Amino acid sequence: MGITIRDVAKKLNLSITTVSRALDGYSDVAQETRLRVIETAQQMGYTPNRAARQLRRQRSDTIGYILPANAPRFSDPFYSEFISGLGDEAAENSYDLLIATAQSGQEAEQNAYQRWVHSRKVDGFVVNRIWQSDWRVRFLDSQHVPFVTLERSSDPADCPSVQVESKKSVIALVNHIREKGYRRCAYIGGPAHLVIHADRFEGFVQGLASNQIPLDPALVVNADLTSAGGYAAAKRLLWLPDPPDAFVCINDETAFGVLHAAREAGRIVGADLAVAGFDGVQESKYSQPTLTTLDQPLYDIARQLVRMLLAVIDEQPISERHVIVQPVLQIRESTEKR
Amino acid sequence: MGITIRDVAKKLNLSITTVSRALDGYSDVAQETRLRVIETAQQMGYTPNRAARQLRRQRSDTIGYILPANAPRFSDPFYSEFISGLGDEAAENSYDLLIATAQSGQEAEQNAYQRWVHSRKVDGFVVNRIWQSDWRVRFLDSQHVPFVTLERSSDPADCPSVQVESKKSVIALVNHIREKGYRRCAYIGGPAHLVIHADRFEGFVQGLASNQIPLDPALVVNADLTSAGGYAAAKRLLWLPDPPDAFVCINDETAFGVLHAAREAGRIVGADLAVAGFDGVQESKYSQPTLTTLDQPLYDIARQLVRMLLAVIDEQPISERHVIVQPVLQIRESTEKR
């Protein structure tokens, strides 16, 4: 069990050197030899031992992604799409994808990064859910480990990134809500240190301003990006003496929770109450009512991130270091007005 | 960059052997030496190089999971919970989790398994979405690679497994639907070769039988486990001359699609139409109406699978080779009757 390069060499009466080079496509090996080697290797079912290759070449052909969970047990459709993008692009380039989950900002997360960096388990990282000031960014930068981020932190490190242009998009969303005739708009965000929170909230504020709607601090709540969080927040807001008639949410999960709370409160979403999310997860098309959202092409974003990361790892030039993606406003029933 | 065991040894004026043994907790090293070694190693930020260790020990301390996607670009909340369970249990045992996505039954999937097996990239596999006759099970078994499955195939291979007891659960669900007064029940399943499809469908058939409801083949449809699939299937069924008044779906995603179709057809789910899913994803609590479903503790199941797998890898005895998990019937609004 476990065919090595030696076995192949022996069978062919060649040296392991020749076999190795034939397989790796070096030019200094006779065409005929190469063909024989390739064929024999294949039929013997030979695959280079990763550990040995890795040890010798000082690289692992693996990229790492440490999923920032927000609870010990969590579930968010965002990630299945994101991960499949990472995995597919990695696979197409003969890279593997190593995954861990760790609660954002906890010690376990630091340990995971440190272990993978020090043990050289991965050649680079994809990082998302960036904080405005982000330990991970500073750490990876200080260790000179290749990495790319979704969203940019304000730390000085200069790594390639994909940014989703949230601000303008949210402004457009607020305009849309205002045009529909809603006037008292709440914002349910996430943890304040998150870049997506800050960006989207800023868009929200500017959107209100340009529509001459005053910003009522009582209508701004930080939740935790989950349906349960959105539900709890909306529940409270809807019981205010002067409740909002519209909700802009940091993501779709939060919005689903709001839909539920609204219903329990006897409000008709898409008639006397508007709700909008952000992400464009599949479920937003099938919720009741269907959810107005800012759709971001997560699968493609993930692939783009991996492409950039591989370029950094291979020290190749990157044409665009900071790709900006514009989400698409999907207007659905939840922001109708009757 | 990259501190090796040599660096630590040099700094301490010890041999690398002693350092290695001190860190690995061998007994034949002086207590005092051990403490010095551990402290120095830590402060130097030493972590053993994974590739070297792996090469020497012939194991990777990594488990593999190849996610069976059903479309090139997919999204299913099932997986975020499942993956976080795998990742957490693996991490707690100092194992890493390697992930790839490949379309179920495609060549890419075979390649992925073969590569990881031959290159010894992982010590074992977790496999799910099992087929009644499953290539992966036979392959891994033939290669003597440790693996565990969620659901059992009918192949002779005897690997540990976790099984979700679907049949009885679905029968209970059908009983519930019948008690509510629904009488014309449709089943929207998945690909016919899947064990979960067969199990759940069998439960459905038996449930009908014990309630003296005839099985109408026109009301049995195979979809693809997605919302879009459920939507399309329901759309068709609701236009039949004699449409069903209840839908049992193979999973929650499918059910969400059905909810949407029902609404477009002007039917009131939870009043004149019943819909039920299977999985108990978070979203089922927040959909409109909330979804009756068979809740399976996916996170715990994933952890259990990893525990079993690690036992197989370490050649330790397993108390229960085939754990059976009973899903919990969560009765919610979607099967009410008015």
Place this chain on the structure above:
DNA sequence: TTGTAGGCGTTATCAA
């Protein structure tokens, strides 16, 4: 209790 030395399977350098 500590150190020496060989080898895990590759790739890369150099010589033939």
Place this chain on the structure above:
DNA sequence: TTGATAACGCCTACAA
């Protein structure tokens, strides 16, 4: 165009 041979960093018989 091919073949010896020396690393890569770690673990572990065996010797001291």
